[in-house]
Amino acid sequence: MDPRPVSIVSLATAAYSALLAGAHWASIASPDTETNLKGISDVHSLISSTAALYALSKRWPHDVQPKKHSASYLDDSNNPLIVGKSDLGNAITSWETGYLLFDTAVKLLSHWQTVRAEQRVSLQRMPLAVLRREPLILFHHFALLGGLAFLQVYIAKGRERGVWIIVAFILMNASTPVMHWRWRQRQRTGRTTLTADVLLALVFGASRLGLVGWVLKQYADYHGIGAWDAFQRQRGVCRTGTAVLFGMNAVWEAALLKRIAGRIISSWNS
Numbered sequence: 001m002d003p004r005p006v007s008i009v010s011l012a013t014a015a016y017s018a019l020l021a022g023a024h025w026a027s028i029a030s031p032d033t034e035t036n037l038k039g040i041s042d043v044h045s046l047i048s049s050t051a052a053l054y055a056l057s058k059r060w061p062h063d064v065q066p067k068k069h070s071a072s073y074l075d076d077s078n079n080p081l082i083v084g085k086s087d088l089g090n091a092i093t094s095w096e097t098g099y100l101l102f103d104t105a106v107k108l109l110s111h112w113q114t115v116r117a118e119q120r121v122s123l124q125r126m127p128l129a130v131l132r133r134e135p136l137i138l139f140h141h142f143a144l145l146g147g148l149a150f151l152q153v154y155i156a157k158g159r160e161r162g163v164w165i166i167v168a169f170i171l172m173n174a175s176t177p178v179m180h181w182r183w184r185q186r187q188r189t190g191r192t193t194l195t196a197d198v199l200l201a202l203v204f205g206a207s208r209l210g211l212v213g214w215v216l217k218q219y220a221d222y223h224g225i226g227a228w229d230a231f232q233r234q235r236g237v238c239r240t241g242t243a244v245l246f247g248m249n250a251v252w253e254a255a256l257l258k259r260i261a262g263r264i265i266s267s268w269n270s
Helices: 004-021 031-056 087-118 126-131 135-156 163-189 194-223 227-232 236-269
Strands: none
Touching (some): 004 031, 004 087, 031 087, 087 135, 135 163, 194 236, 227 236
């Protein structure tokens, strides 16, 4: 077993915990903690996105395997996007796992303290009360953390697959600083500007929806077919994952575009 995944996960968790501790928060449930967490998240997004871009620009070697023939599925036995190896790519996924572990733990502890201070809830009902504070974000964190932790086990065994694609999807972090800039604007003024909404829609659309399309095109180009054909011929679990990833981000993008359209129409009518 390769000890590096556990070491990097632990290092990332410790590093971000030290950053939060250095912010001099009085209580983990205080408003300052949320602000500091978003600042750390911005730092992480810049680090992870830069590292991901560098890793993707490099060659991902792999052992040549005999071709497999299937009438239903595409042969990825020598596809570098699936079987390519990269120590840097593996390290990036381990660092991302460590950050998510840190961020999830702090959010849970913060909500726990808030619920305990504001409500009289029995110990048995406390976990559910905590989850109700931020259900979508916590579910998002749990799902990502579970998947990345599972990947670390495979990396430690030298049996990882699809790391190139996972590293590419880490580029979705690039939208985080703009998202948090918009959040800080709302905290200061009580609302966001149309400029902030439009900028977020552009960056979010490019780094989320555009990225899924770009990755699918890279996969399709390897096989010499169209992106839609490649999507249809993916294995069931991969096809479902791609659809869910694109669909969830598309819903959020549509909601933001609806908000922008509403603001523009309101300004015309005023």
